[in-house]
Amino acid sequence: MGGLALLAPVLDRRLGRDTGYVLAVGFAGVGGLLGPAAGTAMDGGTVDATWPWIDSLGVSFTLRLDGLTSLFCVLVLGVGALIMAYCPRYLAAGARHGRLYFLLTLFGGAMLGLVLAGDLLLLFVFWELTTITSFFLIGTGGAKASGPAVRALLVTGAGGLALLTAVVLLAVTVGSTDLATVLASRDEVLESPAAPTVAALLVVAAFTKSAQVPFHFWLPGAMVAITPVSAYLHAATMVKAGIYLLLRFSALFSGETGWSLTLVGVGLLTAVLGAVQALREHDLKALLAYSTVSQLGLLVAAIGVGTTIALAAAILHTFAHALFKATLFMLVGVIDREAGSRDIRELPGLMHVMPVTATLTGLAGLSLAGVPPMIGFVSKESLFQGFAGMQTVPGAGVAAGILAVTASALTFAYGMRIFYGAFAGPTLQKRLYEPAWTFIAPAGVAAVAGLVLGPAVTVLNPLMRQAVLDAEPWAVPPHFSFWHGFSVELLMSAVTITLGTALFAARARVDRALGRLPHLWGEAAFDRLYRGTLRFGALVGRPDHSRASSAFLARPLAAVVLLGGAGALVLGAPGSLGSPSGPVDWTVLALLAAAVAGLVRSRSALAAVALLGTVGLVLTVWFLLAGAPDVALTLLLVEVLTAMMAAFVLRDLSPRFRRSGRRGAVAAGTLAGLAGLAAAAGTLALTGQRDLSPAGRFFLHAAEPETGGRNVVNTILVDFRALDTLGEACVLAAAALGLLLLLPGEHGATEATLRAPYGRMLGPAHRLLAPVILLLSAYLFLRGHNEPGGGFSAALVAGTAVAFGYLAGSMGTAGPRRLRPRLLLCAGMVLATGTGLSATALGEAFLTPLTVPLPGGAGISSSLLFDLGIYLLVAGLMVMAVGRLGAQQAGSR
16 A cells, blocks of 8 residues: 555656546555455454564564454445545546545555554554544645644544553553454453553544544534545544444453443434534535534444444444445535535436436435435444343433434434435526546445445345454354344334434424524634643743843753752752862862852853853863763863854854843842752762662673773763664754754855954964864774764864864855765764664664674774764764854854
8 A cells, every 4th residue: 555655646647637547446456465364354264464563562563354354444445446436537637636646545554554453553553644644635625624634633633642542551451562462351451450541541532533522523624625535534434443443442341331331422422413413504515524423423332332233233334334425425526516516405406417426326315314225224223223222221222222213313314305405306507417427436336335235235244243253252243134024123213214204394494493503513612722722832932032041041940940959859868979078179169169150240241151161161170080081071072162152153242241130130149049059959869879870880891891892981872872872863963953944054154254353363273273173083083982082072073173164264154065064964864873774674673783894804883883973963063053153143244
């Protein structure tokens, strides 16, 4: 399916809208490939395909085909093939439709992966992929579709988060993410304290996807999408994902009181409310949208009943609903294209000018209404039998039966409205004519199938039987037949048809009565919540739009106070760090205190920068005295670069700081003092001991034997914790992208303006020192595995050469362009990531250290190549920062 999706845009450039026919054959071909495996599944077996995926978590990429999966594969691929064959005549000729075909095919693949997933984590991945692809597909409706697309994305995305949480809890409870293992652990799951939470989360996930109250509102809004999208996503496949989830996990929770009452109660409420809203609609597409909500409610309720017949009825009705609803959506698209309207009041007498279209519409409408001999009649009878047999609590069967009959009577009424609108009355649009057979043939196939499979429903028994067994292994599947004899469900059908006919006959009065009822809307409430969330976000982010530095500093300093103080309280009494024990320590402390005091009282920008650098240099000395040369080296380089970067902006700053008011000074001083005390308390609590942690002892003893490096800090960064380092490298790349987007380019400066402030003094020095600095950079890089240094520190040294050259004017504006920072960033990311992927290709874990052989028996450690990638990334960031800041300042002059 992925290959078909990638092929779709290519085919569209050659075949245009007729690409749909090729994709329809492709869908059928995929079904043919699954045919032998489906045959095995129909005999009670399963077909599995497994590949290693996340070994550290015991997660495999497992696909599993059984009877229940086979049923949904038939829907995904069968309806998908019909929709693809429908698209060429629906879509405009001469336009490009590659994106639509790509998204539809990708969505079909996501749905196929969802139902085939044999691992919980894989199920979640495909679940979210359907959410994302449906968002883009709804967006095909144009500008008016942006709101509905966002609603669908947020609602179903929230359900995805609920599903992820349920997956994690199930994995922890059972000890495996394998779906078959989890479903076979019913007793273990139900006895777990997490069982109610897991059940609730699964219900929320299914309700959001299958548009149950109160999450129903996204589905009617999503009908702004073009008709093929509506027919495929919101009638036959995507909304069935929630139904599939409930059917699949019935093996765990079927028969549990909370599960049953929730599904039946919410499902029947949704069925009745959706049917009421559908009956008041005159736009055919809106009517079908609310009809889908109602029918999904019946399916959810049937799954919750907890009996085998109700579960089997839900499975059969899932199949029947896909047939008649896909038919109706496709034919509504035909009518809309030909008649220019979807208002049922403007379409009477369609039988006289478009007899085939009208007949097919009528057949699908009768199946929706549950009228014999359609397959919808058989599935509706089975649903009634299931609801009447509910015994979860006393009187549950009677209450469920009454609500089901009410919803079905309303369904019969609007089903007859569709039938009447297609057949009866005088023709208002006499110049209409039957469209090409290629346009109506896909809908005709589904409509005729619904007609034939009613009397011939027994041919579906093997598929339905195995699907029921796979949903509930202990079940005794019923045998479906067209005629059940005189029974309670037949009486319920008679009452349904009688009430539905009465509602249809009194449609004028019913319309007036329904017009006085509130609408089943949810968009307004959702939009208010959405706008309120955005306003709250704007309120939280308002300080970030301030020009004052205090707005940016207040929150992190307050967080230091809270976290440091809380950490000190939680960890208890501080340890003993000791006190300055000699004149060197006391001298460092005195210098640090003097520098901080001078920095606080300074009013000169230049003096403040100098004193801030002095604080960093004094701390560097202290780190050296404490035996941390790597940290000292990094801090020293950062301080040097900070001073050089400050040189770019000092020219445009006011030479003296503006005095702040007494209130601001007191607030700032208080917050700074509290932050210092909290940091000191946290430091005492966290580092007030000399014993190493188990992890520290491991790194010290294992670094050289396992990596060949004596510099423990560097081996941790590029060997043991390389994945963390790669994540930090991605952050650096994001920072470089921010500089690229937020600051102006190099074209705003000239070499003359860059050279003017510092060139005379620094130019000769740069020409002498640049080669020395670059050699030092290379030296630090090569020695980093055994001595202080490494890719990060070496790149910072190289960055000083770039900044020095910019200040000296020796590089001019062409310097960053010659160095190509984007190329450095890309090369660094590719090298760092490629090093990890090369290990994966050789069957090792991602970023496992390896030796790359060279001619002559020598070799290069993959850690060195990874460190080189980090070097290039940091160097690229430095070149980007120097080029952008220098250009901005020069351009401002």
